[in-house]
Amino acid sequence: MKDTYTIAVVHGDGIGPEVARAAVAVLQAGVQAGTLRFVDYPAGADHFLKTGDSFPAASFEGCRTADAILHGAAGIPGVVHPDGTEAGLDFTLTLRFKLDLFANVRPIKLYKGVPxxxxxxxxxxxxxxxxxxxxxxxxxxxxxxxxxxxxxxxxxxxxxxxxxxxxxxxxxxxxxxxxxxxxxxxxxxxxxxxxxxxxxxxxxxxxxxxxxxxxxxxxxxxxxxxxxxxxxxxxxxxxxxxxxxxxxxxxxxxxxxxGGMGMAPSEEVGDGIGFFQASHGSAPDIAGKGLANPYGTILASILMLRRLDQRHRDSRLKLGADRIEAAVCAGLEDPALRTRDIGGVAPTNQVVDALLKRL
Known part of the structure; x- marks a missing residue:
């Protein structure tokens, strides 16, 4: 058990910043204050366009030394390296191989209320x-x-x-x-x-x-x-x-x-640190429109809390995971809190605000 756990947050591209912000807000509301410390690091295709570097060495070092890594989404169509490979993929692939994240875990669960x-x-x-x-x-x-x-x-x-x-x-x-x-x-x-x-x-x-x-x-x-x-x-x-x-x-x-990729969390783990994100891509066509489904990234943050609890045996993490999952389940049962990809019309901020109120 540690006093505080450092979470490296990489917002990424497209809807990545929107869903990452949503997950961080929910984590801050659902987990005992002072338990988690969030540090932002740049990486991805957008950062490549600005600087020519898709995954700065300082960002990798920050991720490597954190207790866990939370990611939004990566990639922009057409933004590629000279060899034709996608600039946004450097982030995930580098972490997988350099940190030996040999297990990619994809829970497939149909929540009540999701068509x-x-x-x-x-x-x-x-x-x-x-x-x-x-x-x-x-x-x-x-x-x-x-x-x-x-x-x-x-x-x-x-x-x-x-x-x-x-x-x-x-x-x-x-x-x-x-x-x-x-x-x-x-x-x-x-x-x-x-x-x-x-x-x-x-x-x-x-x-x-x-x-x-x-x-x-x-x-x-x-x-x-x-x-x-x-x-x-x-x-x-x-x-x-x-x-x-x-x-x-x-x-x-x-x-x-x-329910689709917006309902699909993912964790990539090895013998040490874990990397957590939704399985969906950056969806640049809806970026900035408030239409992104934040549930996948929030579910990934629950996986993060449970994995950290498994390593550190910290009841604050388990309680936070249980509270957030209960809020998510209640939210999905409410037709007014489903985004359009799962049969509703709720914008991202409405979903997040409702989850925060429940927490």
Whole structure:
């Protein structure tokens, strides 16, 4: 337990500053005064346009030494480095690899009052655990383009990388209440083991680790079948573990079933610091119009409090997380406090003001 926890806040681009400000305001109202200290750092595409540097060294150092990192959103279409890569992505990718944030955790939960395109699918409440440092995305910047005719990227899986992400998923399952459908604690391995050796290796290591957790049910689902199951039987799942690119894809699909990207928080964690943000992008088309959905970033801030409490055993953090989550649940049940992406018309500030009053 610490007296004060330093939170590095990077507002980013587009609607990033709007949702980051919303989350900070809610955290300040929901957590005991003096518990959290917020420090702003610049990074992103907008900062790149102003200075030529998308992630200053001072910002990285501030993030590295903080207790947690809270982020708004990154990227502006067309703002790229000379090699064509997006300037805004430097921030997230640098943190992932330099801080070894190997686990990308995406809760997929349908809150009461939020419409789902699936109609009335029942209680959706599962977590996608995405390996965050290997897989196909490990080839970023290292692929080959030959004579403008052939392009090659390499999919990388290591035993260490697969073992630790699978073990992370099983440990997470032990803390949950199981599948909403049958109450069984279950970890599902999502792969393409029937076609590619890399995924067959991922599955083999998964099976080895699963033997250490006889109390948790283990199963396999091929990624193409998974896209069907997340639509047809989402209540079956508890924890899903998968490779980097597959996790990127199916977590967006899962988010669509629970109200969209504005309702999808994300945490990226390793053995130390954590990085927290909503899963959505910077949405520059609505930036500054007061239309952004702040719930995703506020839900990410709840994940941040719970992760800090897990590390430091601080009742102030747990109480704050519980209070903010209760306010969010109450807000979402009120049709007047839903933004347009989840079936309402409430502007960002109306949602935030109402949450602050509840807190």
């Amino acid at each position: 789902s395109p699936l109609g009335r699918p029942g209680p959706i409440d599962y977590v996608i655990v995405r390996e965050n440092s290997e897989g196909l995305y490990a080839a970023r910047g290292a692929g080959a383009l030959l004579r403008e005719e052939v392009a090659v990227d390499t999919l990388v899986q290591t035993r260490k990388g697969v073992e630790r992400i699978v073990r992370f998923a099983f440990e997470l399952a032990r803390t949950r209440n199981g599948s909403p459908k049958d109450g069984r604690r279950r970890v599902t391995c999502c792969d393409k083991a029937n076609v590619l050796r890399t995924y067959a290796f991922f599955r083999a290591v998964f099976d080895e680790v699963a033997k250490e957790y006889p109390d948790i049910e283990a199963e396999h689902v091929l990624v193409d079948a998974m896209t069907v199951h997340l639509v047809n039987k989402p209540t079956h799942f508890d924890v899903i573990v998968t490779e980097n690119m597959f996790g990127d894809i199916i977590s967006d699909l899962g988010a669509a079933t629970v």
